Amino acid sequence: MSTIITRRTLLAGAAASAALPLAGARAQAPFGVGFVYVGPVGDHGWTWTHDQGRKAVEAAYGNKVKTSFIENVAEGPDAARAIRQLAQAGDQLIFTTSFGFMNPTIQVAKQFPKIKFEHATGYQRAENVATYNARFYEGRAVIGTIAGHMSKSGQAGYIASFPIPEVVMGINAFHLAAKKVNPNFKTKVIWASTWYDPAKEADAAKALIDQGCDVITQHTDSAAALQAAEQRGVFAFGQASDMKAFAPKAHLSAIVDDWSGYYVKRVKEAMDGTWKSGDVWGGIKDGMVKLAPYNDAVTPAARAAADEVQKGIVAGTLHPFTGELKDQKGTLRLKAGETASDEILSKMDWYVDGVQA
Structure with missing residues (x-):
């Protein structure tokens, strides 16, 4: 009901x-x-x-x-x-x-x-x-790995919504993963200043493609950017759900948000009197973040590398934010071998070196 x-x-x-x-x-x-x-x-x-x-x-x-x-x-x-x-x-x-x-x-x-x-x-x-x-940034690390393998120009466009930590860490995770594949990789960001505006999202995608980006990703919610990528013959990633139906050739994969298990669990706890306040931050291992099936265009090398990133994240042997990391200004943010704590991630307001934003 x-x-x-x-x-x-x-x-x-x-x-x-x-x-x-x-x-x-x-x-x-x-x-x-x-x-x-x-x-x-x-x-x-x-x-x-x-x-x-x-x-x-x-x-x-x-x-x-x-x-x-x-x-x-x-x-x-x-x-x-x-x-x-x-x-x-x-x-x-x-x-x-x-x-x-x-x-x-x-x-x-x-x-x-x-x-x-x-x-x-x-x-x-x-x-x-x-x-x-x-932990959307975990999914961004996976698709960033795919982008690093699939981009011929070595440039990806990123359509961002608002400069909050969740979005900034996603940009950084995507870029770091792509840069592991191609050290010269560039991630160009356009801020749409909206969560959902198909016209603005499409315009941003077209502008990024005009700048030489042949892979588009987004932290906005419509499929308009994917459709623009399809029209222009470049690759793209969906946001929050599997958007393949909107752009079957362009859509390489997508970060899929799955809230169902959490909502069912918390409603049960509220009904039976066991609900308590707290903080939950789930990722790939917990099933809150998933990856949509890869497009057939994704190369075997890209598939294998992306799968390894997922396995490493689940096993706890790979953290998308592992130092040495410097920001755009050259300031050291993480020492060699150091991984970012949840506190650092939740307050992230800086871009890693190489992001063009």
Whole structure:
């Protein structure tokens, strides 16, 4: 059972609830789970994958739960209104799924101490606020390895959304992996300043291709960049989900976000009373980050190298951020053999040497 929350449905639901006998309503009421999305559920990227997780919750618990969501919520003050709307509608567990929802989530959580909240990609927690994230940079290391093998020009274009640590570490991980294959590799970045704007994403891809990039990757959510790459005859990687259907020739692989297991687990804990606040950061080993099947165009050498990176990450023998590492200004960030701690990664605001951004 699911609901797309609007002001009209919220008022109608309140009126209907008032007409029911209180005891009966409490006895039959399913557990309410709400989701706040930054983009549309049809973006086939970030928001789409979170909504697949919501659907997994419905499939797991049937009529024991009632899920609802609000899509296209702008980061900032508007987010607080959306989160509060779900809380007032009776949801008992609310997932807010974008970095810019962090402060609004904390703000609303203070007003509703009996409701549980979970914020994706953030770092502020409270007794009733947990955080969760995925190690997307691990997937970036895999596709960076493929890019290093597949690029003939030695140049990749990277369409970035906003300069937050999650995005910056992805750029760095991609570039470092490609540079291991080709020491002269260049990664050129264009900031789109949006999570989802197909027109801007396509324009950014075309601009990067015009600059000589023959591989395009992205940290934005539509398939427009892939389609632009397909039209121009270059390779590209999908974002958050397998986007092969949109560009079957260009699409080499994609980082696939899988939130289903986490959402099903946390809803169960909230329902049975074992839920606790905390921080979860899952990666390839945990199944939160996966790689879409490789395109047939991916060479045997690229496949083998990418598979080795995945195996090393899972085994703990390979960390995408291992020194010696210097930033763009030549400042030493990691000593030889040193690996980046989670604290360093979560605050990353610098580019590795060689990134053109």
